[in-house]
Amino acid sequence: MEKKNLWGGIFASVAALIGLIGHFVLFFQWYVAGMSAESAEPGCEILLKFLHPGLANVGILAAVFFAVSAYGFFTSKSWALLLSTIGIVLALLASWFINVPFMAAGLPPIYFTLFVPYLLFYFLMLKWIGGVSWARVLLALGSGMAYIFCFMNGVSSTSRIVTVGAPLFVLVVGLHWFAMIGWAVFTVGVVIKPKSWLIPLGLVSGMIELFVGFPLAFETGLQLGRFSLFSLAPISCLILVVLLIWPNIFQRLTCLAKK
Template identity: 60%
Template sequence: MERNEKLGGIVALSAGLIGIIGHFVIFLNWYVRGMHAEAAEPGCEILLKYINPAIADLGIVGGVIFLVSAYGFFNRKKWAFLLSVIAIVLSLQGAWFVNVPYMAAGLPPVYFILFWPFLIVYFLITKLVGKLTWSRTLVGFLAGMAWVFCLMNGIASLSRIITIGAPFFTLVQRMHWFAMLGWGIVTVSILMGPKEWTWVLGFTAGLLEIVVGVPLAVVTAQELGRFSLFSLAPICCLILVAIMVWPGGLWHRWTQTDELSETGSRLRIQREAGV
């Protein structure tokens, strides 16, 4: 299917400028303020001191890749859509988690100023530029949120290790990041055209996060006496794994490309006609 190259260039150029300028402005205005917030919970200053710059790196790199993809779109290069997909996956990651320690420090979640526009950019790129089906777009989005939430669980576990040294967090912390890497790759693969290994990697990443994330969510919910944000990753992965194993090949139907769908339709017609 032919993509909307002109719109892709405009969207990628706008997203790149938003990401680069936005991260510079927000970081320079809020970084020091966040580390010295009086209402900060234990561990917030650690997260904001070291994790905030690392997350900003992802956002700025995502912005640069957007600019490169914009050049590709305007010059009708085949690699432009792939770069725009990689850029939006990095950009959503770079605009989500750092809001959590800001809110824990009693400060506004300033990075949502970037997250919500990037969420719109995601749907513009997948639906209007890439012309993907709604099912593939939404499964890709769910996989992308698993990538975001697994990073959050890994960082939050690391914070607990530093502040209270709980053995349970020490046991599971790295597993969240392994799952995160898996979902990042799966997200890009779904949007570009999933392969058989996409299912295998996603299923592995999903089960891994469920195994380490569900007990973590239960333990932290009991400690807090309320819903724990540690629950978001395993819930997201439970939904994805359910789609993967649903009878009738639901995963393949929802993530297949239009070309595969058309081929399948032709084969069914041929079988029904006895060809």
């Protein structure tokens, strides 16, 4: 067994244990507290009641991917890195966004205790074990952020529909999910095997969020009188779209031959 496969198996095993134990422990300690928080803003109780267990499921699913990936590394399988990449994409989503409604409800962002180790694992697994170039690691990190922000806009729009019923949110809510899925596939593709079709996929995903995200950011910003978190997704997508349409930038970052 190669040394990198051994370390890959160890890292994936640790990540699986972090996800499995961490999500069970944090969920049972904070689920009831989250739903009953007195300082919860409108809509937070919905997120903490339904989204919290949903994201915990995503985190446990990520742990399963890590566990199978560990087996793949220990047995020198070619698909081991792919499963770890899928696992980390799921794990970072599950351990990041749930902190937002927790903080809005006046509770500590306790899931950052999972997010930080997973972020470290992202760099170790892709750069050291997978041998992925820094350019691709950082590009995937950027598209991964867009993926999480699009998810955040989708969830927040759903919450606004339930609590307020604003027509604009009803109109665009489904498109955030399409953008999120597109960026998730883009992120995994950049890490594992960049292909030319990732460019139109990224452009479609980015343009979707530009078309629907900026109107939401503008409207909610006016209502709140401050910077709206709905702005994060379209801003991140704008940066990525510029990178994708700039001549040969994607090819240089991914070492992909021009086609």
